[in-house]
Structures are given as structure tokens and as C-alpha cells.
Amino acid sequence: MSDAIRITDVTLTPVAFRDPALLNAVGVHEPYALRAVLEVHTDQGITGLGETYADQGHLRRLRQAADALVGLDVHRLGRMYAAVAAALGGDTGSDGHGLTGMITSSSTVDRVFSPFEVACLDIQGKAAGRPVSDLLGGAVRDQVPFSAYLFYKWAAHPGGEPDSWGEALDPDGIVAQARRMIDDYGFTAIKLKGGVFRPEEEIEAVRALREAFPDRPLRLDPNAAWTVDTSLMVARELDGVLEYLEDPTPGQEGMARVAREAPMPLATNMCVVAFDELKPAVALDAVQVVLSDHHYWGGLQRSKVLAGICDTFDLGLSMHSNSHLGISLAAMTHLAAATPNLTYACDTHWPWKTEEVVAPGALEFRDGSVAVPTGPGLGVELDRDALARLHEQYVSCGLRDRDDTGYMRRIDPSYEKKVPRW
Ligand SMILES: O=C([O-])[C@@H](O)[C@@H](O)[C@H](O)[C@@H](O)C(=O)[O-]
Ligand SMILES: [Mg+2]
Incomplete structure (x- = not known):
């Protein structure tokens, strides 16, 4: 019997959740924070969860990566990493706000690969009956x-x-x-x-x-x-x-x-x-x-x-x-x-x-x-009603990229992003 657990499909759901007006060095948080929820489905009926950013460029890269991962065994994380890198072909993202440093093509692969890896560890843990911490x-x-x-x-x-x-x-x-x-x-x-x-x-x-x-x-x-x-x-x-x-x-x-x-x-x-x-x-x-x-x-x-x-x-x-x-x-x-x-x-x-x-x-x-959750995998389950509601909120809120500076400028047109400021 093969112990491979192969990816059959990936569901990517962008969501928006309410966020207070938190101030930082580049502006202010918008009324909603954006995230993407990833569900990796497998031929053994086990689904794994991942969560990541939801800026448009990142969503596009996640979709490209998802297509490249179908058919791969969730245990072969090194192969998956290589498949993501090949699918992105040197495409370089951005963090959308400038608070987490310089983004390069290799760090873009890390950002895109991450939620798939988490979801695959969730699947591995569920299959083995062990928490993700045990796999680490x-x-x-x-x-x-x-x-x-x-x-x-x-x-x-x-x-x-x-x-x-x-x-x-x-x-x-x-x-x-x-x-x-x-x-x-x-x-x-x-x-x-x-x-x-x-x-x-x-x-x-x-x-x-x-x-x-x-x-x-x-x-x-x-x-x-x-x-x-x-x-x-x-x-x-x-x-x-x-x-x-x-x-x-x-x-x-x-x-x-x-x-x-x-x-x-x-x-x-x-x-x-x-x-x-x-x-x-x-x-x-x-x-x-x-x-x-x-x-x-x-x-x-x-x-x-x-x-x-x-x-x-x-x-x-x-x-x-x-x-x-x-x-x-x-x-x-x-x-x-x-x-x-x-x-x-x-x-x-x-x-x-x-x-x-x-x-x-x-x-x-x-x-x-x-x-630390002790159940198999990550130890969390999706609340499907909540996911649907927050996706609906994503659709209706109109935000598609995190933009603390742009939001601040709409409130105070004289605001300038300056690094360093003082
Ligand atoms: O949420 C924020 O405004 C934070 O400033 C965040 O975006 C930063 O990346 C972060 O928390 C940090 O420690 O720099
Ligand atoms: Mg910091």
C-alpha cells in the first residue's frame, strides 16, 4: 500500500474581518484586515488548513502555486517547494505596507509556499493522529x-x-x-x-x-x-x-x-x-x-x-x-x-x-x-458559516490590498510616508 497522500484540489477563500483604527509608522489600519484561508484537499479525503495574506498579487501567486501542487504527495515538502518556485518563475511580490522589509523573488517563494506547507503538515498530522508540534x-x-x-x-x-x-x-x-x-x-x-x-x-x-x-x-x-x-x-x-x-x-x-x-x-x-x-x-x-x-x-x-x-x-x-x-x-x-x-x-x-x-x-x-493543541494536525476546524460571512464581507468591503498609507492620506491629505521620520 502506498503511503502517499496526494493533493487533488486547493480552495482559496479571501476573507475580510473588522479591524480597529490602529496607528503605525506608515499610516493607519483600514476598517478591514484581509486574509486568505487555504484548504488543501487530498485523495484520502483529509483536508488541511493554511492562512496567509490576501493582497491581490499574493492571491494570484497562490493560485499559480496551487495549480502546480495538484498530484503531489503532502509528505514531499521539498518537491512542493521546488514546484512553487518553478511556478512563480522569479515573480516578486510586495508586503503591501513596507513594514516587513525588502521582498525578493526567493522570499516571495517562501511567502507563497508557507500556507501550503502549514496545510500539508495539518494533513500529515491528521493522517498520523499527531499534533503538528510533534512533526516539528x-x-x-x-x-x-x-x-x-x-x-x-x-x-x-x-x-x-x-x-x-x-x-x-x-x-x-x-x-x-x-x-x-x-x-x-x-x-x-x-x-x-x-x-x-x-x-x-x-x-x-x-x-x-x-x-x-x-x-x-x-x-x-x-x-x-x-x-x-x-x-x-x-x-x-x-x-x-x-x-x-x-x-x-x-x-x-x-x-x-x-x-x-x-x-x-x-x-x-x-x-x-x-x-x-x-x-x-x-x-x-x-x-x-x-x-x-x-x-x-x-x-x-x-x-x-x-x-x-x-x-x-x-x-x-x-x-x-x-x-x-x-x-x-x-x-x-x-x-x-x-x-x-x-x-x-x-x-x-x-x-x-x-x-x-x-x-x-x-x-x-x-x-x-x-x-498547545494536542489533537491531530493543527487542532482547529473551520466554522463554515463564519468563513462564508467573512468572505461575503471581503467581496462587499471593496478592499483588495493592505494600504495603511493610502487610507491615512484619504483622511489627512497632508500625511507623508517618511522613513525615517524623526
Ligand atoms: O499591524 C501593524 O500595524 C504592525 O505594524 C505590523 O504590520 C508590523 O508588521 C509588525 O507588527 C511589526 O512588528 O513590525
Ligand atoms: Mg516589528
Whole structure:
């Protein structure tokens, strides 16, 4: 009997879910975040789930890849990777917002391959009766800690109803947001998305967080909004306050200049986002912590390769997040559980969403952590009604690409994207 499980078909469903007016260095989140839900069907009747971005170019590339994968065995991930690379033929994507670094043709293959790999691991796990974490070497922790992810934000989208979080545009608003997030989820680490206001104001917000939460590790991430000099000023002001400073300035050279004098480690999900960026980063000592993200590091197994490289070169490892749904949270949790050197609490945008495509119950936050699902595969099932509703919302909302800057410009025509800004 052959143990092959062959792909017969792939269903790709773009969805849109409501997103608050979260501010960042390049603008503001639009009223809906876009994701694509992938269902990989097989000749044995087992279906696997994957989740990824849904910008138009990415959807087109996912479809091209899907066609190339029909007939392949879900266990042959190396062959699948090669088939995706061949199908894309050097096509190069974009991240649509500029917050996750330079995209090349090889990193485009990683972005496109990732949700297929996750879905195939889901299938392999279902077939073997084992959780995905077991296919990645086995969980070394049963609970995966995540970090509170704070944003400056407006109370509502212009012309829209206020969301339940209210406005956060100053230190008091940020501390109140942190308090609610910690009360609701129990997070033990806190990250503030910066790059929105003058650095002095963001320093003040971090100090207010330190005063309100004396024992919780704090991080600040301005997405490369500062020059080297400004970064060093902030780093000195926040000496002893931050566990790491994330992407203060653009590029590896700039980060290396900051790293030489900053008293805390520098982390990145902008200047090291692909395998070929690791070697120069290590040579320059540009960063001390890499934020992995299986959505663009080529899936869960390639993220473990990244973890091995970080371990070898004494780089810390944390995890990056964009707006995401439950399939991605499940994948992130299995990966983090099976990655011994992922010792920082992972980022997640989870608290910001009010809509979901996976059936409730599988993923719960307790004391800031998610218990690693122990059932076969990823351990999550689609809620078909919710999927249909969020797809309908995708069709009717009219958004097709993430565009934080364009949205901000429609609200404030004088807004300019500037990297670095201060
Ligand atoms: O959602 C956002 O606005 C974030 O800024 C996100 O897009 C970033 O990629 C990310 O979370 C980060 O850590 O840079
Ligand atoms: Mg970041």
C-alpha cells in the first residue's frame, strides 16, 4: 500500500474581518484586515488548513502555486517547494505596507509556499493522529506565552462606530489599553507599536507602562521611524526599561551603528526577513534578536531552520505578527511550542479582532499563554458559516490590498510616508 497522500484540489477563500483604527509608522489600519484561508484537499479525503495574506498579487501567486501542487504527495515538502518556485518563475511580490522589509523573488517563494506547507503538515498530522508540534520535533512547552501588543489608536474609523477599546493617543490611553489587555488575556510581556508620535512622547508612554507594570518585560517598535541618532537617544533614555528595542532605524548598517552603543538588544522583523539577510546581519552584529514569522520565512519547518541558525550565532528569537485569524494562531503556537530557543513571548494581534473563521474552543488565552493543541494536525476546524460571512464581507468591503498609507492620506491629505521620520 502506498503511503502517499496526494493533493487533488486547493480552495482559496479571501476573507475580510473588522479591524480597529490602529496607528503605525506608515499610516493607519483600514476598517478591514484581509486574509486568505487555504484548504488543501487530498485523495484520502483529509483536508488541511493554511492562512496567509490576501493582497491581490499574493492571491494570484497562490493560485499559480496551487495549480502546480495538484498530484503531489503532502509528505514531499521539498518537491512542493521546488514546484512553487518553478511556478512563480522569479515573480516578486510586495508586503503591501513596507513594514516587513525588502521582498525578493526567493522570499516571495517562501511567502507563497508557507500556507501550503502549514496545510500539508495539518494533513500529515491528521493522517498520523499527531499534533503538528510533534512533526516539528515535539513540544518543549505545553503553553506558549504571547505578548500584549499595544497600539496608539483612534476611538473609531472616521464616520464609523467607536470600537470597545476607545482612543489611545497618550500615555494614559496606552496604560489603560494595557490594563484591559492584561486583565482580559493575562499577558506577561508588553509591546508598544511606536513610530506614530514624536519619540519623546513614546518614551513617556513606555515610562508610564513601566510605572504601571513594574515587573513586565517591555518592548517598543517604531518600524524604522528614527535616524541612528534619534534611536540612540531613545535607547539611552530607556536604558534598563526595555527588554529589547525593535527596528528603531532602517537597514542593517544603521541598526549595526545603533547596536554598537545601545544598552539593550535590538530586534527586527524588517532588516532580517529572509535567509540571505542573515549572513550580513551576523557579520555586522546588526541585531541581537530575530522575529521569526512562518508566513514569510517559508512555513514551519523553514522557521525551525531559522531557529537553528539563530541558535548557532547566539541570536535571540522572538515571533512577529500581523493581523491574523485562528489558523495562523494555531500554526504559530505549534511552531513556538516546538522551538526550544524561542524564549521571548510571541507577538500577536489577536486581541484586536472581533471576528473569526475557526470554531471556538480550540485556542484560549490563559495567563497570557495559549495551550498547545494536542489533537491531530493543527487542532482547529473551520466554522463554515463564519468563513462564508467573512468572505461575503471581503467581496462587499471593496478592499483588495493592505494600504495603511493610502487610507491615512484619504483622511489627512497632508500625511507623508517618511522613513525615517524623526
Ligand atoms: O499591524 C501593524 O500595524 C504592525 O505594524 C505590523 O504590520 C508590523 O508588521 C509588525 O507588527 C511589526 O512588528 O513590525
Ligand atoms: Mg516589528
